[in-house]
């Protein structure tokens with residue numbers, strides 16, 4: 001028994017850290033100053049999947065589509081208890097909107113096979129909350145959004161959904177896709193023993209990079225065979241992150257990247273922090289009198 | 303996806319719960335009316351539910367030329383399997399050029415499901431919608447009269463304008479309170495098209511066992527003046543200051559998420575990205591730093607007065623009036639001055655209310 005889960009996780013810039021310091025003087029965001037983090041609600045999604053495994057057995061696989069650096073969140077997930085990690089990385093994924101992203105993820109989920117997919121409700125950078133529902137539609141899985149609590153009952157699942165101004169309890173058939181909200185749980189921290197082991201996990205791309213750095217003078221063949229050996233050794237210890245490109249996924253390229261994305265960005269403006277005419281009043285009786293006087297004068301109050 | 307259809311209608315998904323329309327569909331209808339008039343096409347509302355025929359009239363009064371009405375017991379509770387299938391069938395049949403949804407719990411579940419199935423684009427959480435032209439940056443090809451979908455992203459730090467030039471319908475979600483609702487016109491006439499519903503309830507993958515909704519206790523959206531407090535207020539008791547100032551101004555009380563998380567004020571009062579979006583005539587905020595997620599919900603206010611002890615707090619960047627000082631001294635002074643102000647007598651005696 002047990003349920004096999006896939007958790008979709010995304011590495012995101014920490015948009016909460018955009019304070020005065022992370023804004024450039026022209027009012028634009030200094031993205032380089034923002035640390036890359038595990039999308040917060042994806043940690044809740046991972047925790048839900050780990051709880052399911054604690055209760056019923058089964059496996060937890062974390063899946064991300066992103067740059068090679070997204071392995072950081074995969075390693076973090078392994079240190080918290082995930083069994084396997086999969087990176088989908090390919091230049092042809094670039095500029096995917098949510099439709100293309102969910103198509104690519106659906107190809108990976110099909111290849112992995114799962115009873116349940118856990119997504120975060122929303123990523124804090126793109127901010128659309130669309131990938132979960134669209135992935136469910138592509139897979140033909142039952143969509144259950146805003147999961148706060150759940151209990152498996154054979155091939156169905158009973159879920160409490162947080163719908164903002166209240167809640168709903170539903171019973172849904174598996175396979176299902178959940179989007180998990182922050183209030184669902186408190187993500188467990190990394191386990192010390194696991195952390196010691198899995199911080200060493202690497203993707204083949206990362207292994208190549210290390211080999212190139214360590215053997216700068218070796219010829220390509222030597223580098224290639226050295227990298228292959230190291231990958232094999234890592235795989236034996238369960239430390240090799242699975243890495244797929246769009247060919248591995250047998251994805252139809254018309255639905256990926258730019259061509260697969262119906263939404264086009266026409267224009268991007270940065271928010272400049274400036275309220276226009278700004279007046280400051282001292283916190284004294286006279287200052288406050290003056291402030292109230294102005295508010296009454298321009299009919300804002302009174 | 304459907305082909306580009308320049309004669310296609312503008313559609314608004316009219317969300318209802320237990321036979322009640324919320325404000326969002328009515329707000330969307332007034333925006334939709336504007337778009338449809340610009341494009342010179344009809345505006346239609348699409349409504350699904352059980353025993354909801356009576357709502358058609360209200361939709362027409364708020365601007366719909368036509369209502370597609372799917373009324374059936376199987377649609378009593380929302381679920382994506384039934385609602386999305388029906389809406390996709392309608393889109394395929396009538397080929398609307400624009401479909402708007404509220405960015406509500408239901409809309410954010412339904413709209414992406416529909417867009418995925420139709421293989422068309424969807425722009426989330428738009429704050430404005432306009433009709434305009436788009437030039438492809440590579441081919442320089444100009445497409446006229448597209449829906450320009452304007453939305454904040456990156457935690458509210460950028461505003462993107464997004465278009466769907468090829469794969470239609472052009473779909474967008476819009477948050478509650480962002481568009482202004484127009485006044486109902488009881489003399490408006492429109493058509494009601496009854497939609498046949500052929501869904502076998504036993505084939506649906508989800509059963510709703512229990513549904514509890516509580517009405518919102520505060521009406522932040524309707525308030526002309528809002529006084530909001532943040533973590534800087536310090537305690538639930540001290541939040542009395544915020545209530546007092548709001549009461550004396552006849553305003554409503556708002557809070558930052560930190561104030562809500564700390565238990566100073568209930569979640570219904572939260573302003574911001576995950577709370578309510580407001581744009582009152584006057585927004586007074588005290589002890590609120592002005593995080594992007596907070597600003598996203600209040601920066602459209604006509605006038606903003608910020609009170610903060612830290613002169614570098616980002617909130618001053620969006621404020622029109624600022625007082626750098628301790629709110630524990632500034633607010634009582636404000637209350638005292640307003641009380642003594644003869645010109646403010648109506649405000650004091652008028653609509654003041656307690657919680």
Ligand SMILES: Cc1cc2nc3c(=O)[nH]c(=O)nc-3n(C[C@H](O)[C@H](O)[C@H](O)COP(=O)(O)OP(=O)(O)OC[C@H]3O[C@@H](n4cnc5c(N)ncnc54)[C@H](O)[C@@H]3O)c2cc1C
Nearest residue numbers: 008065097098119120122123126127128129130131425426
């Ligand atoms: C300024 C800007 C505006 C944009 N606006 C739109 C828009 O309106 N419509 C649109 O279609 N696209 C839009 N995009 C593109 C969109 O951000 C990307 O498609 C992105 O890959 C996924 O969307 P999201 O970040 O909103 O994720 P969400 O849909 O908010 O993510 C929900 C969940 O899906 C999973 N997930 C999301 N991405 C991944 C991933 N790469 N790997 C694994 N799991 C993942 C996670 O579990 C996550 O918690 C925009 C991008 C930018 C930069």
Ligand SMILES: Cc1cc2nc3c(=O)[nH]c(=O)nc-3n(C[C@H](O)[C@H](O)[C@H](O)COP(=O)(O)OP(=O)(O)OC[C@H]3O[C@@H](n4cnc5c(N)ncnc54)[C@H](O)[C@@H]3O)c2cc1C
Nearest residue numbers: 532533534558559560574575576577589590591596611629
């Ligand atoms: C996904 C997401 C969604 C979010 N959604 C929202 C949202 O909808 N709404 C929202 O508000 N936040 C939201 N947040 C949280 C947001 O990032 C901030 O954490 C929050 O707004 C901070 O609240 P605050 O300004 O009250 O507290 P703080 O940032 O702690 O600021 C307190 C301020 O009080 C000032 N102060 C202290 N003492 C005094 C005094 N005696 N007199 C005057 N000033 C004083 C301080 O100088 C400081 O500026 C969200 C965050 C995330 C990640």
